[in-house]
Each structure stands twice: as C-alpha cells, then as structure tokens.
Amino acid sequence: MTVNTKPPIIGFDVDGVIFDYVAGFMAFAASRGVRLGCASDEVDSWTMSAAFPDLDEDQIWEMIEAFSEDEGFGRLEAFPGALETIKQLISEYPEYPLVAITSAGKSELTKRLREQNLASIPFSEIHVLPLGESKEQYLAKFPPNSLYVDDLKKNVDAAERVGVTGVFVRRSYNTADTHTRVALDWSEIADHVRDILPPVVKPSLAAAI
Numbered sequence: 001m002t003v004n005t006k007p008p009i010i011g012f013d014v015d016g017v018i019f020d021y022v023a024g025f026m027a028f029a030a031s032r033g034v035r036l037g038c039a040s041d042e043v044d045s046w047t048m049s050a051a052f053p054d055l056d057e058d059q060i061w062e063m064i065e066a067f068s069e070d071e072g073f074g075r076l077e078a079f080p081g082a083l084e085t086i087k088q089l090i091s092e093y094p095e096y097p098l099v100a101i102t103s104a105g106k107s108e109l110t111k112r113l114r115e116q117n118l119a120s121i122p123f124s125e126i127h128v129l130p131l132g133e134s135k136e137q138y139l140a141k142f143p144p145n146s147l148y149v150d151d152l153k154k155n156v157d158a159a160e161r162v163g164v165t166g167v168f169v170r171r172s173y174n175t176a177d178t179h180t181r182v183a184l185d186w187s188e189i190a191d192h193v194r195d196i197l198p199p200v201v202k203p204s205l206a207a208a209i
Contacts, residue, residue: 011139
C-alpha cells in the first residue's frame, strides 16, 4: 500500500479571484475609445455585454485577446484583502504549496505579464493556460485534501471531478451559478481554506529536546 506524503496544495485562479480583471479590462477598452455601458461591479454576465453595448461577442473576445498582451494586463489591481490574506494563509500553512492556474492566453508575452503581476506572491507554480482552456488536467495532479478557488463554476466542478475541494467566488457576473462553498470576499475565502485543510501540526518543544 502506497501512502501519500505530499502536502495538500492551495490552488487559486487569478482573474476574478486575486485580481479585478473586469475593472482592468474595462479601463483598457475605455482607453481605446470604447463606450462603457456600466461600472465594473455591475457587469452581470460572462459575456460582459452590459459593459460594451456597442460591441458583439466576437468583438469583445478580440479585445480580450488584445488585452492579454497589453502592459495593463501585467498591472491588474488585487481585490481588497487578497494579498494580505494570502500572506496570512502562507504563514498558517508554510508547508503547503501555493499554485496558480490561470487561463490567460498562450503567448510568451502574456505569461511574462501574468508572472510579473504575481511577483509579490510566492507561488510554487504558475500555470498559464490559453484563454478558455480546461484546468482539469492540472487539477488532477493535486494531492488528496487539496483545494482550488475559482470564480468560474465549470472550473470548480472540474476540480471536484478529480477529487479536489472547490471554492466558488461570487462576483456580479456569476450570480446565475451557485455551489455548496461560496465566498463573497477574501475573508470568506480564508474561512473556507481553514475549514477544508487539515491543521498544520507543529512539533512540541518536548519532542524537539
């Protein structure tokens, strides 16, 4: 019988979880003269049609592809509490690898910009997938007891298909979906992480002598 000794992984999506992608993308569009139809926190669907009333889905997708290679993509703002909470979780689970899986784009420039934006977070691994690509093959490599946090329900479902506990982050554009574990902000993400992961057992002073 083989006993798994690998520690659980704390996995995060990036856009919509750590960084406010919608706000950054809308600012990029506005800088190119695109008329905005609402505020970033009023976007009510994945197509972002409310934000860009003058564009069709193909035009929005073309702009998403262009943004993935724009310098602004490497300077996205973190959601309130994201960086501080991740730092706290690292201190609580120092032996648990932190892994990012992000469907951002396939170019080397996109990967560089993504890694640049995440430079302040000590990820063990950063997987940058093409836009829209399934994350299941990467999640399937996570050890038992791992977790994955995403704002896209299909990715949370993919995690759970391969035995990884999923946490679904609620944003204005995904209110049509739900899950047994929903987090409204980074305080609630941290609560879920602490509920899912086994506690880190620190050696007692007596055992160390």
